[in-house]
Amino acid sequence: MPRPDEITVPTETGPGRLLVSPAVSPSAVLWLGHGAGGGADSRDLVALAAELPRHGVTVVRHEQPWVVAGRRIAPRPAALDAGWLAAEPAVAQLACSAPLVVGGRSAGARVACRTAAAVGAAGVLCLAFPLHPPGRPERSRVDELLTPQVPVLVVQGTRDPFGSADEVRAAADGARMLDVSPVEGADHGLKLARSATLGQDEALALVAAEALRFLRAAAARK
Numbered sequence: 001m002p003r004p005d006e007i008t009v010p011t012e013t014g015p016g017r018l019l020v021s022p023a024v025s026p027s028a029v030l031w032l033g034h035g036a037g038g039g040a041d042s043r044d045l046v047a048l049a050a051e052l053p054r055h056g057v058t059v060v061r062h063e064q065p066w067v068v069a070g071r072r073i074a075p076r077p078a079a080l081d082a083g084w085l086a087a088e089p090a091v092a093q094l095a096c097s098a099p100l101v102v103g104g105r106s107a108g109a110r111v112a113c114r115t116a117a118a119v120g121a122a123g124v125l126c127l128a129f130p131l132h133p134p135g136r137p138e139r140s141r142v143d144e145l146l147t148p149q150v151p152v153l154v155v156q157g158t159r160d161p162f163g164s165a166d167e168v169r170a171a172a173d174g175a176r177m178l179d180v181s182p183v184e185g186a187d188h189g190l191k192l193a194r195s196a197t198l199g200q201d202e203a204l205a206l207v208a209a210e211a212l213r214f215l216r217a218a219a220a221r222k
Helices: 043-055 077-085 088-095 107-119 165-172 200-221
Strands: 005-009 016-021 028-033 057-063 100-105 123-127 152-157 178-183
Touching (some): 028 088, 028 107, 028 200, 043 100, 043 200, 057 088, 088 100, 088 107, 100 107, 100 200, 152 165, 152 200
Parallel strands (some): 028 057, 123 152
16 A cells, blocks of 8 residues: 555544545545544455545544554543544535545544535445443443434444444334345454454455445446
8 A cells, every 4th residue: 555645634622633545536535533443444444445446435544642642541532632623624624625534443434424514425434333241231322323414334243242233223223224235254343253254354354345335326426
């Protein structure tokens, strides 16, 4: 993958960073946030940044200020939302007239759902949405998942302890604009069980293919 362009984003809590993998003539822009346990180098975010620009999608991976500063513990949701929203003008400039789809993995997906309306997103791509803390299904975050008033795609492992693909589908209860794409044998970090029928590269290719399908649909709606 070519080295991405880097854009520093000033925020009230220090600089954030955008890692931009540009398409030549983008039909859409995908803005992705990372999880609470790591940065923009998670395997699924990297796979999307490597693959989607070849298909006309510019991928923007957003590193929150706490990651840029080298801290290990993510701040509260309100601070995550503020760090994300501070980057919106820069992302909007990158998108220009192309449709903007937001998303991310885990905590980044939660941020994208909460702020989709504020940034004018055409869709939301959730990778490993943390439906509930492990072992605590009663503490559901399904309200966040159902917040966007635009189409949502959830790409979820079938053995994710934060909520399996089946759990997400059941919690959404047939929501009209929400689709769930399962990754067989994958956990929260998209690591596959030894018994999984897919290989790791195949699983990442599936994630990229599902994301591309969703993005093309979003671009067509615009």
